[in-house]
Amino acid sequence: MLIHTGEKPHKCAHCGKAFTCSPQLKIHMLIHTGEKHHKCAQCGKAFSDNSNFRRHMRIHYGEKSHKCAQCGKAFSQFSDLKKHILIHTGVKPLKCAQCGKAFSCVSHLKRHMLIHTGEKPHKCAQCGKSFKRTSHLKTHMRIHTGEKPYACVECGKTYTRSSGLKCHQRLHSEEKAT
Structure with missing residues (x-):
């Protein structure tokens, strides 16, 4: 009935946002506490609610x-x-x-x-270098972590950036052409 009446009796004490049911409020509260229970095993990104986590996983599954x-x-x-x-x-x-x-x-x-x-609002906590985009900081962090998520399916060589892998794959294409 709350859906039909538009009533939202569950209110956030921090920001005042209101919800129709208490589970929605509990999920919302994770924003304020910073808790992120859902962590992606593939890239390490964490999410406070399951729906955003599932949406993120589509990226990895190619869906x-x-x-x-x-x-x-x-x-x-x-x-x-x-x-x-x-x-x-x-x-x-x-x-x-x-x-x-x-x-x-x-x-x-x-x-x-x-x-x-x-x-440049995105700053590296390890070396202090700043970036305009979050994605650039994320790529930069691979220097510190040693992560190389882009792997060649033909030889297994890994790269920190997709552009490095694409350049490498051209070598395989040239080898096949000759």
């Missing part, structure tokens, strides 16, 4: 059930498909206040704004 009707490109998350569709429509409703450049989604605009501010 891409959301397909673009226009070009056939598939995505593991529906939100990524929605962003992709804007490529076909050409709609870019968000504009940079400083230079007027237009973007199709908020995350791209925020990333662009770092050009104007020069800010």
Whole structure:
């Protein structure tokens, strides 16, 4: 009945966000406590709730059930498909206040704004080097951890970056061609 009435009696004491049932509130509370019980065994990324963890696991399993009707490109998350569709429509409703450049989604605009501010908010705890993007920090961390997640299926050689693996795989292609 709460769904029909819109009533949300379970309220977060930290931020005031309200929920229809207590399990939703318990999951939400993990945001404030920082607890992340669901850890990916493949990449180490941790999540506070199971639904985000399952969504993340699609990346590793290669499951891409959301397909673009226009070009056939598939995505593991529906939100990524929605962003992709804007490529076909050409709609870019968000504009940079400083230079007027237009973007199709908020995350791209925020990333662009770092050009104007020069800010590098993602800092390596080990060496202090800073990065504009989380993904760049994550790749950098492999220097410290020694992680090499990209492996050649033909010879087993491993790389810290996908670009290194792609370059290496071209060598195998050239060997086969000769």
